[in-house]
Each structure stands twice: as structure tokens, then as C-alpha cells.
Amino acid sequence: MSDSLLPLTEPMFYVLMALYNQPSFGKEIVEFISDITEGAVNLGPGTLYTILGRFEENSLIQEIAVEGRKRTYRITGVGIKTFEAELERLQRVLDNANTVKGGL
Numbered sequence: 001m002s003d004s005l006l007p008l009t010e011p012m013f014y015v016l017m018a019l020y021n022q023p024s025f026g027k028e029i030v031e032f033i034s035d036i037t038e039g040a041v042n043l044g045p046g047t048l049y050t051i052l053g054r055f056e057e058n059s060l061i062q063e064i065a066v067e068g069r070k071r072t073y074r075i076t077g078v079g080i081k082t083f084e085a086e087l088e089r090l091q092r093v094l095d096n097a098n099t100v101k102g103g104l
Contacts, residue, residue, distance in 0.1 A: 005058060008086045011043055015051050016060065016075060016083040023064055023074035026052070055079065 005012065011033075018024055018032040030043050043051075052073060055061040060079035065072040075083070 005054070005060070005082065006086060007089060008082070010041060011047055012051050012055075013083070013086055013090075014041055015043075015048070015055070016079055016086075019061060019073060019075040019079070020083060023072050025070045025072045029073075 008016070014033045014037070015029060017036070018029040024032065026045070026048055030048060033041050033043060052061065056063065056073075058078070059076055060082055061073045062076050063071050064074050
């Protein structure tokens with residue numbers, strides 16, 4: 001797992017989420033994130049490709065196909081572990097918040 005990237009930013013978390021079940025290229029990743037967040041999280045190309053570059057450098061994702069300018073990526077085992085670690089962290093945060101909220 002790439003501890004140097006934890007905790008993930010919200011856009012980083014959603015990029016890994018987009019790749020969790022299937023390989024995708026940039027436009028598909030952006031559309032997935034927009035759809036699942038109902039437009040609350042929008043990634044521009046600069047942000048997306050910066051994230052993809054960092055993830056590739058840290059072996060969280062792997063480029064698997066190139067067709068012209070379209071590059072397809074898939075999540076790696078390291079990426080899955082990183083995503084799941086961040087998911088557990090976020091769940092703890094929600095559990096803690098609900099505990100506090102319930103005590104008010």
C-alpha cells in the first residue's frame with residue numbers, strides 16, 4: 001500500500017473508486033465520478049491527469065491500453081489495498097461522528 005498518498009483527497013478516492021471494478025479511460029472516469037456524486041465532484045483534465053500520473057508512479061494503477069490519445073488504466077493490487085484502507089478510515093470517521101451526534 002502507498003502510505004505516502006494517505007489520506008487520499010476526495011478526487012483521488014473517487015478515481016480509485018472508478019477503477020475498482022473495471023478498467024477505464026479518462027472520460028469514463030470523469031463521467032463515473034460525476035454520475036456517482038450527482039455532479040458534486042467534477043474533475044478537470046489537469047486534476048485528473050495529475051492524479052493518474054501520481055497513481056501510476058506509486059503503482060496504484062497501470063496503463064493497459066493506448067489508442068491515439070485515449071489511455072486506459074486499471075487498478076493494481078496496491079491500488080485496491082490503498083482504496084480499501086482509505087475506505088476503512090472514512091468509515092471510522094463516520095462511525096465516530098455518528099457516536100458524537102448520537103450523544104448530543
